[in-house]
Amino acid sequence: MAERVLMKGNEAIAEAAIRAGCRHYFGYPITPQTEIAAYMAKKMPKIGGVFLQAESEIASINMVYGAAAAGMRVMTSSSSPGISLKSEGLSYIAGSDVPAFIVNVQRGGPGLGGIQPSQSDYFQATKGGGHGDYHMIVLAPASVQEMASLTVKGFHLADKYRMTAMILADGTIGQMMEPISFEDAEVETYEKPWALTGTGMKRPHNIVNSLYLKPDELERTNFARYEKYKAVEENEALWEEYQMEDAEICVVAFGIASRVAKNAVADARKEGLKVGLIRPITLWPFPVAALRRAADQVKAFVSVELNMGQMIEDIRLATECRRPVSLCNRTGGMIPSPQQVLEAIREAQKGVN
Amino acid sequence: MKTTQILIAGFGGQGILFAGKFLAYKGLLEDLQVSWLPSYGPEMRGGTANCNVILSENPVGSPIITDPDVLIVMNLPSLQKYVNTVVPGGQIYVDSALIHEKVERTDVQVYYIPATQMANDAGVSTLANMVMMGHVLKNHPELTFEGTEATVQKLVPPAKAQLVELNMKALQAGRDYEG
Structure with missing residues (x-):
């Protein structure tokens, strides 16, 4: 090493x-x-x-x-x-x-x-x-x-x-x-x-x-x-999956947003929420296969982005809109807190209960 | 120790980022996972500067600190801005030569160190930041004072080796301060 x-x-x-x-x-x-x-x-x-x-x-x-x-x-x-x-x-x-x-x-x-x-x-x-x-x-x-x-x-x-x-x-x-x-x-x-x-x-x-x-x-x-x-x-598509084995909610985030999202997923797990994370490492090509597979398993997606909702379109395309996709975002140089992402996960969970 | 989130804040020019680098390198040399995130941009040019340092036994998730375990402040605006973000049971280190207000919270441990005055008295007037760091080390036995010189050597370019001794002087003054 x-x-x-x-x-x-x-x-x-x-x-x-x-x-x-x-x-x-x-x-x-x-x-x-x-x-x-x-x-x-x-x-x-x-x-x-x-x-x-x-x-x-x-x-x-x-x-x-x-x-x-x-x-x-x-x-x-x-x-x-x-x-x-x-x-x-x-x-x-x-x-x-x-x-x-x-x-x-x-x-x-x-x-x-x-x-x-x-x-x-x-x-x-x-x-x-x-x-x-x-x-x-x-x-x-x-x-x-x-x-x-x-x-x-x-x-x-x-x-x-x-x-x-x-x-x-x-x-x-x-x-x-x-x-x-x-x-x-x-x-x-x-x-x-x-x-x-x-x-x-x-x-x-x-x-x-x-x-x-x-x-x-x-x-x-x-x-x-x-x-x-x-x-x-x-x-060449690359992605990372985190706690997706039994997930019912899938958070999708890349870059710095994925670091915040990971904290939120860990916090949500402590509350007993079955949530996982897919982190696209290549944005083009988008990891369509991973998202498509996740759509067979989870009930909803949450896209965490530092913009007004851009990747969310690729999530909807990849999953052919089979599951609801909500947006959790900040923009203009602001970064969502793990708490904000956690709230978005709870909301998504409520929506599918 | 599992994860310690440290927020250091003050004026640009007080060596806030350098102090953060010191803690990050100290953690690195003790085989911890670390992250160091500076404020950058206009606030660096004479305004307020702050720096997020995370030391952890586990991989660091978000490098952005919203609720610090440890707050180190070297000017009043920073104390006012962050005092209520510290987690209950956390620590606040105040440069009491520059900040005359007291912390009203009773659920945190507060250390008042007249660091800027001490640095002046010790003839290392630009190193109040390291006086503060010395006192932080004193209260964080897991970061041991041992190996501090090796850490400083990592931070000081070889051409300015004489600064190692001055930094050590400031660190020792902070360590030995009985508040």
Whole structure:
């Protein structure tokens, strides 16, 4: 077992990215994720990597696009308003099928919003954000250790499927410190014969592009991309189940909300309520199979979110509305207390008695 | 000890977050599960700062503290804001050099430490936070004073090694204070 050190969630992402072979970071500062950039600024020059603070978010995402097209492991990080600015680039990256790694340490919105933790970019992350038919793999860490492990996973999935993987965290997980240990793992690498690395006069030119003026050709690329997405949906969904064996009420929550929800589930169990928790770790692909199975067993769902109710739509879709789904939420940078979640569990229980 | 939830609050600049880091590292070195959650943003720039530290024998659930077992306050607004959140039977540590009000609750244990004055007297005027921590350790035998220097060494960058001694001086003053 490697030594346990205390680290902020944001720093854990940066260290894990370096360990995963990322040597290119392009970003623009914004609270509450600036520690990622600060860590990269300190470390990258020492290991022959690139740290570049761009003139804007739009510039930085296009630098990511360029480095990704050249086959590099590359990342950027930002927080909610900054991700909106990067969304055009995310669409281009998706349309060009290059792998990229993006971090969104969410803050309250819309607009400039606030700087306190939020999960209100769920729609933006899982349904698009940028224009066109596309998806990103969206990973939702709930601890500092997961900030690191899902970063490593994100780089691998991005390369494996030639698409963007995003960490969707929030200000709390970004700012908090917890013990973490980095296991020395082999860095998996992938062949990238499509990358723009120079032909050396030995092969035809590679082209990385998202412009297809012929509609039938563009349709073909979209169909092909959705075949790939289907494989991701079938193979990469991740979730955690807690006390679900005999549960009659299922709380669904991700990230920091799941930590609060877990406390509430433990408290509810002490009252004799049969309640469990499903914590989606991937938000796209959403753990549809787990939710569908739960719908066969439980009588009601409670979605705990730091937004006005976004994931709740995916719960209803996954369960085909077979069970009532209620919302327990705070927004604008506020976080529900375990007591509020406990109340929501009691209400759900009353509704099915 | 199962789980101890500690809330530290004061002005930005008093070393509230550093004090929290000290407790978190102390817990880490004693093989406990820990979490440390700071306030961040505008309140850090001269306003109020606070920090949530959880030490537990079990994995930490929510890192957000609503009902602390231990409250450590270094300014009056923080005492007023949090005094009623402490669980019955909990502890409140008050820097009585800066806060002249008394705690009216009778269901909690209150420790008054003139930490800012003591730090000035000891020639470590910026380390009132660590005087407070010394007194916290005194009343938490499970955190033993032993190993404190190793904890401080984790927190102080090698280039500023001379600060280890000053921190220890402040911690010892807090430990030895007979309130």
